[in-house]
Amino acid sequence: MVAAMVLVLIVVLILLFMYWVIWRDRLIRNRPFLSAWRAILEANLPIYSALPGEDQHRLQQLINLFMAKKRFVGCGGLQISDEIRITIAAQACLLLLRQGWSVYPKLYSVLVYPYGFKVKHEESQxxxxxxxxxxxxxxxxxxxxxxxxxxxxxxxxxxxFTDGRNVVLHEFAHQLDTESGSANGAPLLRRNSYQTWAQVFTKNFKDLQWRSQHHHKTVMDEYGTTNPAEFFAVATETFFEKPQQLYRKRPKLYQQLSQYYQIDPRQWHQ
Ligand SMILES: [Zn+2]
Incomplete structure (x- = not known):
């Protein structure tokens, strides 16, 4: 009897905690968006002005959540400012525009260096x-x-925002990829079929490798030939920054990405 009551109490506490998280997040995302932050978006994120009003509002709500939950750390002498935080948060949240309110749940910190940084890697020879x-x-x-x-x-x-190179989109695509457990080029798919995703991505990955080896022009950066995880990250950069070209050259890949992100960035680039 006591054990049953303890169990019920635990379940009630868990439900209360979950409700509290949802309630707190709703409060955070509905906070008024600071006009200084909007000015940074308008100055630093060219695509922001092209977004429909509804998407601008949703992006602001996601940024509110990102700013409240993630820690920014300046490295190599860099002082973190609102300009740095908003410019990074806005691009990271662009990937989540139609993805619900879960803002990179496994991410805690964004470390920012002033310039390119060196990382020691161990490589087996x-x-x-x-x-x-x-x-x-x-x-x-x-x-x-x-x-x-x-x-x-x-x-x-x-x-x-039209050259297909964007380090923030790239690194946060990796974050989405690892939400499924490992970085393998397949994030958590809620609307796509895993089978179709694997078929389309494998075919396009091999084609990019072939074109790169034979020195043909490619719409995607050749860094995407490194492995399937890099292919997904580079495909994401190209999808957001060169959507018209990607749609023309790799329509099935574009369709999978559009279904996954639930957006069609071609409309923003018209
Ligand atoms: Zn990468």
Whole structure:
């Protein structure tokens, strides 16, 4: 009898906690959006003005959640400002525009360096030894709740929203990818069929590798040939920044991405 009452109490407490989280998030996302933040969006995110009013409002709500829940850390002497936080949060939230209110639940911190940063990586060599190399990076996404970005690359990526290169979209696509457990090019699919996704992505991945090896022009950056996870991240950059070209050259890939993100960015670029 006592055990049953304890069990009921635990269930009630869990339900109360879940209700409290939903109630708190609703309060946060419905906070008035600061006019200074809107000015940053208008100045730094060219695509913002092209969004329909309803999407602008939804993006602001997502940014409110992102700003309240994620910690920004300045590295290499960089002082974090609202301009840095809003410019990064806005692009990260663009990927979630029609994805519900879950804002990267596994992400806790965004670390920002002023310029490209060096990360020590251990690489196994063919002879069995391990070498340590220092790569210069513009961004990196970790599965343990961290994204690292170079502010210099963030600003150059967002300044031209038509060249298919955007480090924030790239690294946060990796975050979506790891929500499914591992970075393998397949995020949690709620509307797409996993089978169709695998078929379309594998075919386009192999085609990009072939075109790259044979020095043909490609609409996607050749970095997408590295592995399926990089292919998904690069496809995301291209989908948002060069939607017309991607639609023409890789219509089935475009259709899968459009179904996943629930948007058609071609409308924003007209
Ligand atoms: Zn990557």
């Amino acid at each position: 063919l002879d069995g030894t391990v070498s340590r190399t220092g790569k210069n990076l513009s961004g990196e996404s970790w599965s343990n709740g961290k994204v690292i970005l170079s502010w210099d690359d963030v600003t150059s990526g967002v300044a031209d």
